[in-house]
Amino acid sequence: MFHIMKKFIQSALQRKYLEKRAVFIIMLVLVLLPLKLKGVYFYHCMIFTFYFAVLGTSWNIISGYSGAVSLGHAAFLSIGAYTSTILLINFQLTPWIGMLIGGSLSALSGLVICYPATKLKGPYFVMSTAAFAEILRYLTSQSKFAGGASGLIIPVVTGNSLYWFQFIEKWPFYYIILFFTIIVVFISYKIENSKVGLYLMAIRENRGAAQMLGVNVAKYLRMATCLSAFFTGIAGTFYAQYMVYISPDAIMGLGESIKIALVAIIGGMGTFIGPIIGAALYFGVGEIVRFLLGAEISGLSSFIYGIILIVFILLFPKGLVQFLKDMGGRFERYFIH
Amino acid sequence: MFFEIRNLSKNFGGLKAVNEVSFSVKKGEIVGIIGPNGSGKTTVFNLVTGFHTPDRGFVIFKDEVISNLRPDQICKRGIARTFQIPQPLPRLSVLKNVMVGAYSKTSEEGEARRKGLAVLEFLGLLGQKDVLAEKLRGATMRRLELARALATDPEILMIDEIAAGLNPTESAAIVKVIKQMREDTGLTILIIDHVLNVVLNVVDRLVVLHHGEMIIEGLPHEVIMDRKVTEVYLGEYHVGA
Amino acid sequence: MAIMLLQAIVCGLLNGGVYALISMGLALIFGVVKVVNFAHGEFLMLAMYITYWVFTRWGVDPHLSLFLCSGTLFFVGYVTQKLLIERTFNKPFEGELQIFVTVALSLAFINGMHMIGKADYRGINLSYASMALNIQSLTFNFLKAVSFFLALIVSYLIYLFLMKTDRGRAMRAVTENREAAALIGIDVNKNYCLAFGIGAGLTGIAGALLTPSFYVFPGVGLLFVLKAFVIIVLAGMGSVSGAFIAALIVGVLESLGGFLIGAAYTQMLIFAIFILSMLFRPNGLFRRRE
Numbered sequence: 001m002f003h004i005m006k007k008f009i010q011s012a013l014q015r016k017y018l019e020k021r022a023v024f025i026i027m028l029v030l031v032l033l034p035l036k037l038k039g040v041y042f043y044h045c046m047i048f049t050f051y052f053a054v055l056g057t058s059w060n061i062i063s064g065y066s067g068a069v070s071l072g073h074a075a076f077l078s079i080g081a082y083t084s085t086i087l088l089i090n091f092q093l094t095p096w097i098g099m100l101i102g103g104s105l106s107a108l109s110g111l112v113i114c115y116p117a118t119k120l121k122g123p124y125f126v127m128s129t130a131a132f133a134e135i136l137r138y139l140t141s142q143s144k145f146a147g148g149a150s151g152l153i154i155p156v157v158t159g160n161s162l163y164w165f166q167f168i169e170k171w172p173f174y175y176i177i178l179f180f181t182i183i184v185v186f187i188s189y190k191i192e193n194s195k196v197g198l199y200l201m202a203i204r205e206n207r208g209a210a211q212m213l214g215v216n217v218a219k220y221l222r223m224a225t226c227l228s229a230f231f232t233g234i235a236g237t238f239y240a241q242y243m244v245y246i247s248p249d250a251i252m253g254l255g256e257s258i259k260i261a262l263v264a265i266i267g268g269m270g271t272f273i274g275p276i277i278g279a280a281l282y283f284g285v286g287e288i289v290r291f292l293l294g295a296e297i298s299g300l301s302s303f304i305y306g307i308i309l310i311v312f313i314l315l316f317p318k319g320l321v322q323f324l325k326d327m328g329g330r331f332e333r334y335f336i337h
Numbered sequence: 338m339f340f341e342i343r344n345l346s347k348n349f350g351g352l353k354a355v356n357e358v359s360f361s362v363k364k365g366e367i368v369g370i371i372g373p374n375g376s377g378k379t380t381v382f383n384l385v386t387g388f389h390t391p392d393r394g395f396v397i398f399k400d401e402v403i404s405n406l407r408p409d410q411i412c413k414r415g416i417a418r419t420f421q422i423p424q425p426l427p428r429l430s431v432l433k434n435v436m437v438g439a440y441s442k443t444s445e446e447g448e449a450r451r452k453g454l455a456v457l458e459f460l461g462l463l464g465q466k467d468v469l470a471e472k473l474r475g476a477t478m479r480r481l482e483l484a485r486a487l488a489t490d491p492e493i494l495m496i497d498e499i500a501a502g503l504n505p506t507e508s509a510a511i512v513k514v515i516k517q518m519r520e521d522t523g524l525t526i527l528i529i530d531h532v533l534n535v536v537l538n539v540v541d542r543l544v545v546l547h548h549g550e551m552i553i554e555g556l557p558h559e560v561i562m563d564r565k566v567t568e569v570y571l572g573e574y575h576v577g578a
Numbered sequence: 579m580a581i582m583l584l585q586a587i588v589c590g591l592l593n594g595g596v597y598a599l600i601s602m603g604l605a606l607i608f609g610v611v612k613v614v615n616f617a618h619g620e621f622l623m624l625a626m627y628i629t630y631w632v633f634t635r636w637g638v639d640p641h642l643s644l645f646l647c648s649g650t651l652f653f654v655g656y657v658t659q660k661l662l663i664e665r666t667f668n669k670p671f672e673g674e675l676q677i678f679v680t681v682a683l684s685l686a687f688i689n690g691m692h693m694i695g696k697a698d699y700r701g702i703n704l705s706y707a708s709m710a711l712n713i714q715s716l717t718f719n720f721l722k723a724v725s726f727f728l729a730l731i732v733s734y735l736i737y738l739f740l741m742k743t744d745r746g747r748a749m750r751a752v753t754e755n756r757e758a759a760a761l762i763g764i765d766v767n768k769n770y771c772l773a774f775g776i777g778a779g780l781t782g783i784a785g786a787l788l789t790p791s792f793y794v795f796p797g798v799g800l801l802f803v804l805k806a807f808v809i810i811v812l813a814g815m816g817s818v819s820g821a822f823i824a825a826l827i828v829g830v831l832e833s834l835g836g837f838l839i840g841a842a843y844t845q846m847l848i849f850a851i852f853i854l855s856m857l858f859r860p861n862g863l864f865r866r867r868e
Contacts, residue, residue, distance in 0.1 A: 069674055116857060122673055123614040123815075124856050127807050131849040134804060138846045195440045195449070198429075202437045205426035212386060212424075214412035214441025214489055254800065258681055265678050303693055306686030313678055314665050 030178060034171050043170035047242065049283045050177040051235060056263035056275025057184045058231035062224045063261065064269035065197060067204025068117045072129030073232055074256035075136045076106040080233025081240040081251060082140070085152050088164075095165035099237035106233025110225040117221050130254055137252040151247025154240055165241040173242050180238065181276075184231050188272040200224055201270070232260075266312055339364040340493060340525065344394035347384055354380045356549040357394070362493070367519060367526040369536045369557070372546035373569060378529045379421055381546070382495050386418050387411045398493070412441055417491035419482040421498045421529075427471035431462055431481055434470050438488030452488055460484045460514065476507045483514065493525045494518070500532040508532055515539050537561070545569070585716055586837040587830050592722040594829025595729030596784050600802055601809040601821040602736060603780035607655075609753040609816025610773035613663055616680040618806060619799025620687035621651050621778045625785025626794045627695060633702045633789070640704070641724065644786035648779040655778025658683065659771045684799070691796040699793040725787040732783055733822050736776075740818060749773055753816055808852040 033046070055077070063069045083105050084098030116128045141149040160167045167173060191197040199220050202210035211217055240246050250256075259282075267278025285308055341361040347354050355377040362368050370378050383389045385396050387408035396404045403411055417438070426434050432453050439452040457463045460480045465473070473481060479499050486494055496515070500508040512535055518524050530536050536543070536557065543560040545553045547569045553560055560566055600622060607615045625647040632638045632646065662683065666675045709720040740746040751759040752769045760766045792798065809828050813820030828848065835844030 069677065071677075116853065119857055123608075123677070124811070126614070126677060127811065128853050128856055130804065131808070131852050135846050135849045138842050138849075142842045194446060195444050198433060198437055198440065201429060201433075202426050205429055206424050208388070208408075209420070209424035209426060209485075210437065211408040212388075212412060212418060212420075213438045213485060214409050215437065216407070216409045254804070258685075262678065262681070265674070269674065303686055303689035306682050306689055309682035310662065310679060310686065313675060313682060314662070 027182070031175075034174055040170060043174055045283055045287060047170065047173055047177050049279045050174075050181045051238065051242075052259070052263045052279040052282060053181050053276045054177065054184050054235045054238075055232060055260045056267065056278055057181075057188050057272065058228045058235070059260050060228075060264045060269060060272070060275050061188060061191065061200075061231075062117075062221075062228040064264055064271070064274070065191070065200040065204065066221060066224050068221065068225075069122075069126050069261070070113070070129040070228075071126050071254065071257045071261060072113070072131075072133035073228075073260045074252050074254070075129075075133040076110065076229040076232035077236040077239070077256065077260070078136065078140070078246070078248075078252045079106040079109055079229075080236030081246045082146055082152070082236075083233070084237040085154055085240050085246060086146065089152065089155060094163050095237055095241055096163075099165075099234055102237050103230040103233040106236070107226040107230040110229030111222060113229075114218070114222045114225045117225065118218050130257065133252065133254065133257055137248050140252060141248045147247070149248060151245060151250065154244045154246075156244060165237075173238075177238060177242075180234065185272060185276060187227075187231075192272050196220065196223065204270075262309065266309065338397060339399065341397045342381070342385070342394070343397065345381065345384055345391050345396065346393040347380055347389055347391050353549050355384065355391075358546065358549070358551045359394075360544050360551060360554055362525060362527065364492075364525055365519070365523050366542065367515070367528065367540045369540035369543045370527060370529045370546060371531070371536060371543060375548075376546040377549040378546055379497055380549075382418055382497055382527075382529065385411075385495065386416060409441075412489055412491075415490070415492035416495065417486035417489045417493070418495035419479070419486050419497055419499055421501070423475075423478040423482050425470035425473070425478060425481060428469060430467045430469055431473070431484075432457065432466040434481060435484050435488045438485040439490075441489045452490075456484045456488045459487070459517075476503055479503070479511070480514075487518070491524070493527065496526065496528045496530075498530050499528075500530055500535045503532075505534075508535055511535065512539055581715055582837065583834070586833045588716055588718065589722075590830035590833025591826055592718065592726045592829070593833065594826035595726035596787055597802075597805065597809060597829050598733055598822045598825035599729050599780045599784035599787075601806045601813070601825045602733065602818050603777035603784075604806045605777075605810045605813065605816060605818045605821035606749075606773050606780070607777040608810060609818065610749055611659065611663065611770045612756075613676045614680065614807075615774075615777070616677065616803070617658070617684040617687060618777075618781060619801070619803030620684050621654065621781040621799070622785045622788070622802055623691065623794075623796065623799035624654065624687065625651055625782040626789045626792070626798060627691065628782075629786045629789040630700055630702055630794050640702070640786045640789050641728070644728075644783045647782035647786040649782075651782030651785075652775040652779035656771045656775035658778070659774035663774070664767065664770070688796045688799070695796065697796060699795045701793050702790055704790045719791075721790055728783075728787060732780065736780070737819065745772070805848070808848055811852060812855055 034043075055073070059070065059073050080099070080102035083102030084093075084095045087093040087098040087101065088095055113129060113132060116125055120128060140146045146152065154166075157164050157166060160169075160172070162172075191200075199210070199215045202213065202215055203217055203220060207217055236251070239251065243250075263278040263282050264275040265278065266281055267276065268274025338361055341359075343359050345358045346356050358377070358381060360368075370381065372378055380389070384391050384404070387403075387406050387410070391404050394404070395402050398414065398416065401414070403414065403416075406414075426437065429437075432450075435453040435456055436449045439449040439456070443449055443452070454463065454466070457466055460483060462477070462480055462484055465477065470478070470481060483496070483499065486496075500511055503511065515526065515528070515535075516539060519526060528535070528540065540557055543554060543557045544551055545560060545566050552565050552569065553563055555563075600618070603621070604615060604618050607613060607618070628647050628650060629640045629643045632643045633640060662679050663676060666672055666679055704721065706720060711718040711720050711723060738746075740750055748759070748764045749769050749772065751762075751764055752766055752773075756766060759769075805828065809824045810817075810821050812828070813824035831848065832844055835841075835847060839847070
């Protein structure tokens with residue numbers, strides 16, 4: 001009897017089937033979810049979870065795979081958000097095109113970050129990204145054109161409008177961000193298993209050795225940064241359209257950059273699935289804490305969250321995904337031996 | 338001329354690390370570069386592979402001056418090297434390490450993987466293909482260095498002190514591998530080493546460096562008998578096996 | 579005009595004194611432990627809150643509570659190193675881990691303060707806060723002048739400690755070469771804890787000195803921490819004496835800049851200088867030897 005069970009589990013664990021089936025089922029669930037569950041709050045949580053999943057996955061491309069940890073991604077986010085918003089306000093340009101333009105501008109500014117990436121090591125690079133984001137934040141809060149410190153309000157039309165990227169209900173936003181998430185995660189997955197991904201990881205592990213093995217470090221870092229910045233910028237436009245308000249304090253601070261990085265870190269830097277798990281954890285934990293503590297004492301949830309993060313990072317230094325992979329490996333070996 | 342170093346010179350803040358070194362290498366030759374510590378051997382390697390740019394002089398490969406190219410460009414042109422202190426990609430598996438090398442000549446995952454597995458098999462590392470590079474022992478890590486370099490399909494392989502710190506059995510195994518490489522593929526090899534049996538049993542010609550200058554070159558047995566060399570080396574040479 | 583410039587310079591110098599304390603603390607931590615302490619601003623914030631409470635409850639003058647602050651923060655720093663940072667040594671992704679542990683710590687502190695103290699801006703009013711000294715035609719704020727001199731004294735003490743005492747020399751040895759120091763019998767981990775403690779303690783003193791002239795709120799540390807990073811990079815990370823000088827320079831730059839081009843642009847300029855200096859003078863502006 002036990003033998004039969006063992007066989008069953010063995011076949012279920014067969015790599016190929018497991019992954020493809022799991023992915024399919026999960027996607028199905030996510031797509032059908034809105035039909036079952038309702039509630040503004042639920043949507044808001046899911047939307048923000050996916051939003052951070054997109055951000056974390058994009059961040060992962062340059063920081064997880066290539067090892068160039070960035071604490072300045074809020075800059076890319078804002079360039080995207082502000083570009084599409086300014087174009088919308090001043091030229092009535094549909095945010096969809098504005099989004100692409102914003103993403104491209106972010107990618108271009110990514111090139112600016114690239115030069116330090118090739119020259120600076122470790123903590124120096126991290127700080128230069130933070131400084132870059134701060135410079136941008138100051139510039140924005142001084143600029144009347146960009147609304148200054150009071151930010152910009154996205155002009156609203158009545159009713160739903162696909163063209164103006166505005167909806168009264170939440171569910172369209174849900175599907176849009178789900179779509180973005182799928183795309184970005186898919187791209188990340190493709191990268192991870194390709195030459196580009198391996199080259200980026202080689203750059204992370206040992207730049208000198210990578211060069212000697214034929215990796216054009218500057219070129220690949222540029223590629224990674226631009227890709228990462230582009231998708232982050234696109235997420236920025238989504239944020240602008242969803243929240244209908246952007247300001248330097250809301251999306252340009254060091255805190256935002258840290259959130260983006262944290263999502264990828266706790267899920268697992270350097271794996272395509274890590275940031276998704278991280279985003280889920282980020283919101284999951286936040287919700288659980290809020291739920292358990294009933295009435296929200298200002299800051300308590302964030303405080304506990306900070307504590308949990310510390311514990312988490314120390315317990316799972318490679319991130320949850322790697323931990324599970326290691327566990328899974330042991331699990332598998334037991335059944336296959 | 339297949340490969341030539343001409344008047345190569347490099348200063349580091351007043352120290353003449355390499356000074357007017359010139360020699361050439363024929364296709365298919367194995368040339369050994371020896372000399373006491375600090376004589377500039379590794380610097381020559383660094384200059385050839387593009388980690389430093391020479392202050393004077395040229396490196397010429399297949400009629401092209403490569404002295405000012407980037408390391409990755411030089412690798413693509415067919416010159417690969419190993420490092421004196423192994424430089425693995427620590428958190429990647431042995432196979433992935435090697436595939437990075439293989440990708441220098443192809444962009445297709447399947448092809449890179451095949452090449453990688455073939456090279457691993459040649460060096461007897463196939464059984465450890467999924468082991469993380471940082472977990473390897475010293476001698477195995479050296480073989481990984483070789484495997485990675487070979488995976489780039491080089492025409493010239495530059496080996497930097499691969500036998501250092503190995504016991505006689507291990508260094509004999511390395512000698513065997515090097516000879517096999519030349520037999521199988523007609524690879525041209527430049528090899529730096531101190532260990533006598535590696536140097537004498539494998540090279541066709543020897544170049545001796547001292548204080549950044551080339552003091553003699555020629556056939557191995559002649560060179561090591563030469564008075565200049567024994568003077569320079571007295572007390573510095575250690576005999577392996 | 580010249581007088582106004584001079585005034586700005588003097589003002590900047592005075593500010594620089596406090597910056598110096600904060601940056602020297604960060605430099606010490608980075609130099610010895612080689613960790614980028616993102617929670618450094620929160621050390622400052624804690625000290626400011628302590629000073630505030632001690633003043634409002636019991637009327638203790640900040641210049642006295644700086645002893646309490648330095649002691650408490652020393653303890654906090656020591657414990658941080660012992661319990662948290664030490665845990666990250668020799669783990670995969672060690673460098674990134676350390677960054678994120680200190681970042682998470684910073685989050686925890688900021689939000690903890692949010693809980694305890696609410697987000698209100700608080701301030702203390704010292705009776706002599708607006709007292710001014712007049713020398714020649716220059717006006718000094720008395721409080722700032724006192725802070726500056728205290729900062730000078732503390733800096734000198736630290737200098738003496740690092741240069742003249744055995745413990746200080748041990749710490750410098752660890753900064754130069756961790757392995758070699760361990761080989762000659764120096765307890766590296768203990769030195770780490772000490773360095774972290776002293777670094778935090780210095781910041782504690784700065785916090786006490788800043789409280790009379792700055793609003794106290796949970797996020798106040800963030801205002802200073804990036805500046806401190808700029809300073810230690812300009813100085814050459816790990817150089818405590820360099821941090822002192824660089825802090826004064828930044829103070830003066832800020833003051834002059836504020837006077838000539840406005841505060842916001844000055845901040846941007848400082849960050850720009852920061853990035854440029856990292857690119858072109860990665861060893862800092864003052865490294866005498868290679």
